[in-house]
Amino acid sequence: MSDVKVILTDEVRGLGNRGEVVSVAAGYARNFLLPKELAYLATPGNVKRLEQERKRYDVAQAKEKEFAATIAKAFEGLTVTIRKKAGENDALYGSVTSAELAEALEAKGITVDRRRIELDEPIKRLGAHTVHVRLHREVIAEMKVEVVAA
Secondary structure, three states, rough: OEEEEEEEOOOOOOOOOOOOEEEEEEHHHHHHHHHOEEEEEEEEEHHHHHHHHHHHHHHHHHHHHHHHHHHHHHOOOEEEEEEOOOOOOHEEEEEEOHHHHHHHHHHHOOOOOOOHHEEOOEEOOEEEEEEEEEEEEEEEEEEEEEEEEE
């Protein structure tokens, strides 16, 4: 199997960030990255195009980071309360999902995509928990989640 050089058009976990030229298996590029428009082939013409886009992208990225930092300030001291049914030993029936956390944030006036909420492991107990929200590649906010019995 031969490797193919591609230019990423978006951040791909475990592979790289937007604008990076990476070497991947030909099948991975052909069957996943290219059809989903997550990358394009690293031809000489595309590499030139990348250099021009990178300048615009860097400016846009700086604005995004600044915006994410202002949203992160809203998370300071924020506690989200989730009501769930619980059984013995404070164990929940089911678990608290990132979608539920996104809805709770929405109720507080903060709109965050549920995929940006990073749960290290599912929340399955009553009590206080700390959850990270990746607002930007370099900006991670922390929020407190209080799970109480319904």
